[in-house]
Each structure stands twice: as C-alpha cells, then as structure tokens.
C-alpha cells in the first residue's frame with residue numbers, strides 16, 4: 321500500500337524532530353511523518369553519557385517533546401521501522417514492513433553509528449558501545465554489577481562515560497590513544513588542562529594506549545594493549561568515533577563525500593531531498609569551506625533550517641558552530657571552527673585559577689574558535705560575539721584575550 325506524505329523525515333533523531341517542528345511552526349499544510357528505526361520518540365542523546373547514565377535523569381525527561389506535543393502538532397511518528405529503500409524517480413521511500421511512502425519533500429537525517437573495534441574478543445559479553453538509550457540503559461545495568469570498568473577512547477564519549485562511571489563508584493581506567501584527553505578535539509593547551517582536571521579524580525588515565533584485544537571467555541575479563549599491558553575489566557565501553565549513516569542516500573545515487581553533500585540551504589543535488597544533522601556535509605560561508613558536524617546543537621539548528629526550507633523558505637544555513645560537554649562538574653563549551661587552527665591563545669593563569677579557563681583558536685591570524693570552562697553568561701556571550709566577527713588578531717587583541725579582557 322502506498323501512502324502520500326507531504327513532508328517525510330527519515331531518521332527519528334533531533335534533526336528530524338526539529339525539522340518537523342519548524343514545518344509546523346510556519347504553518348505549512350500537509351502530512352508530516354517521521355520514520356524512526358528506534359522504538360522511541362525522538363530524544364536527546366547528550367544525557368546518555370551523563371545524567372541518564374548516572375541514573376540522575378529519567379527516560380521521560382530526555383525526549384525532545386512528548387507524544388501529546390506531536391499529536392497536537394499533527395506530526396506522525398512511525399517508530400521501530402527502518403527505511404530500506406529510496407526511489408527518487410518515484411519519489412518513494414520503502415519501509416522494512418513493506419509500506420511505501422511517497423513524498424513532496426524528503427529529509428534524510430539518519431545520524432551516525434559507533435565505529436566498532438575490530439579486535440579479538442570484540443563480541444564478548446560486557447563489551448559495550450554507546451549511541452542509543454538502549455545502549456545507555458545496558459551500560460547502566462552492567463555498571464550496577466561491575467567493579468572495574470575500562471573505557472577505550474579519549475574523545476568526548478570516552479571522557480564523559482569515564483567520568484559518569486567514576487561518579488557511580490566504579491574503578492575506572494580510561495585508555496587514551498595519544499598523549500592527552502580530547503587532544504584532537506581541543507588542541508594541546510585545553511587538553512592539558514583537562515588532563516590536570518581529571519587526574520585528581522582518581523581514575524586511571526593511560527595514554528598512548530592502543531587496545532588490541534579484549535580478553536576473557538564468554539564474558540570480558542580485561543583489555544590488552546599493543547605494548548602488552550593488560551587491564552582487568554568486567555565492563556568495557558568503547559568510544560572510538562562514529563560513521564555517518566549514508567547508505568540510503570548513496571544507494572539512491574545522491575552525492576556522498578564525507579556525508580551527504582548538500583548546498584547552503586541543506587538541499588542535496590535532488591531539489592526535493594534535504595539532509596541535516598550528523599550526516600550532512602554543508603558549505604559554510606563564514607569559514608569558506610565545507611563541514612560535517614557531529615554535535616547536538618548542529619542537529620538542532622540544521623534540522624530547523626532544513627524544515628523551514630522544505631516548507632518553502634530559502635534560508636542559508638549560517639549557524640555559528642557550537643558544542644558542549646559535561647564531565648564531573650566541569651562544563652565545557654566551544655564555538656566556531658575548532659577543526660582547522662594553527663595557534664592558540666590561552667587565558668593567563670589568574671583566570672584559570674578562578675575556574676574559568678578559556679582558549680582562543682586562530683587560523684592564519686584570525687580568531688576562528690573559542691572554548692571556555694564553566695563560563696558565565698557574559699563570558700559566553702562575549703565569546704560568541706567575537707567569533708561571529710572572526711576578527712584579525714592584532715597585538716592589542718592578543719593581549720586582551722590572554723588577560724581575559726576581550
């Protein structure tokens with residue numbers, strides 16, 4: 321049976337949810353449907369490695385909006401169903417239960433999936449990855465019975481899960497691939513600060529650690545490193561990056577290049593198909609190049625823009641990139657292009673000691689990104705305003721940034 325839908329979203333994450341909301345907010349008429357592989361309402365993933373994992377946030381509190389909201393806004397959510405085919409000529413999406421939906425406008429927002437470690441012992445019980453609420457629930461349950469956890473990966477997921485399990489009273493070892501926690505994401509200066517923040521918390525931080533085997537029979541008993549070191553574990557969580565889910569778009573012949581390639585209005589090469597969130601590779605005029613971003617705020621903002629454009633607007637996506645992370649009582653926030661920088665100005669020790677360290681990132685003499693820890697409202701606003709302007713870092717400005725006066 322074929323059903324007609326005016327606005328169809330494939331993927332039941334934040335990007336689709338925001339697109340559906342903005343279509344309704346501008347009063348676009350017609351049927352709006354979200355297809356979600358997970359048997360859940362669209363929800364926020366950040367708590368999965370933080371409050372929800374620690375048992376401090378309830379399942380109901382992480383949803384983007386509850387069922388009455390979607391009912392009231394006439395957004396249909398078909399959950400627990402996978403879109404298996406996209407036929408662009410017929411403007412049709414097929415589901416795994418055989419249903420077919422034709423669309424007026426289609427959004428692809430299929431998100432990411434965790435990269436798996438291809439090592440011996442990878443399928444032992446007790447080895448976990450984290451992407452969904454079901455994954456987080458399983459880790460939470462395993463943690464309630466475990467004593468020793470080994471976390472593989474010194475990126476955001478690894479750092480946050482390590483902090484959450486440490487708060488929960490486990491003996492935690494965090495395996496970091498290179499020298500510094502979050503070194504690739506934040507650069508050496510901010511990462512060195514984070515290492516110094518994590519060290520007194522009592523976790524075992526192991527650098528230059530490449531996991532090559534999960535040991536044990538049936539149930540994981542430890543992690544072996546390339547250099548022969550062994551770490552005991554009855555719970556392992558690996559956070560070693562994600563891959564964008566582009567298979568549906570690729571099979572339909574849409575251009576793929578590190579994600580689904582879209583234009584400034586988040587439209588693919590097919591004018592009736594948009595992409596948003598983790599899978600979208602979009603041009604950014606502010607920085608004069610393309611990005612693919614795997615962050616919550618990006619999913620929210622790009623979903624909103626895609627929805628407005630699907631509803632007939634022609635808005636360029638020009639959102640200032642932003643991400644946040646929470647570890648113990650440290651709240652880290654960053655804006656701008658953290659991905660291509662050649663110099664860092666660090667606030668001087670006096671502001672660091674006051675608990676508000678900040679870093680400004682430069683590219684070819686311009687301030688292109690900034691990160692701050694536990695920033696006040698004023699500090700955060702000032703940083704965003706500065707970064708929107710992307711100013712040239714003159715001598716005076718460098719001095720002000722370093723002294724915390726900018």
Ligand SMILES: Cc1cc2nc3c(=O)[nH]c(=O)nc-3n(C[C@H](O)[C@H](O)[C@H](O)COP(=O)(O)OP(=O)(O)OC[C@H]3O[C@@H](n4cnc5c(N)ncnc54)[C@H](O)[C@@H]3O)c2cc1C
Pocket residue numbers: 330331332333334335336355356357358364365366367368369401402403404429430431432450451452477565568596597598599613614615616617619642643644645646
């Ligand atoms: C544990 C965790 C913690 C995070 N913490 C932070 C944080 O602190 N700060 C931050 O900025 N970002 C954070 N993120 C990243 C942020 O959550 C993601 O960038 C965001 O969820 C991306 O949204 P999305 O809608 O693009 O995709 P997703 O949230 O991945 O949603 C995509 C959905 O589409 C479904 N789907 C895929 N293919 C199909 C198909 N063919 N048919 C139907 N459905 C399909 C998937 O099952 C999934 O439900 C975190 C992510 C995780 C996993």
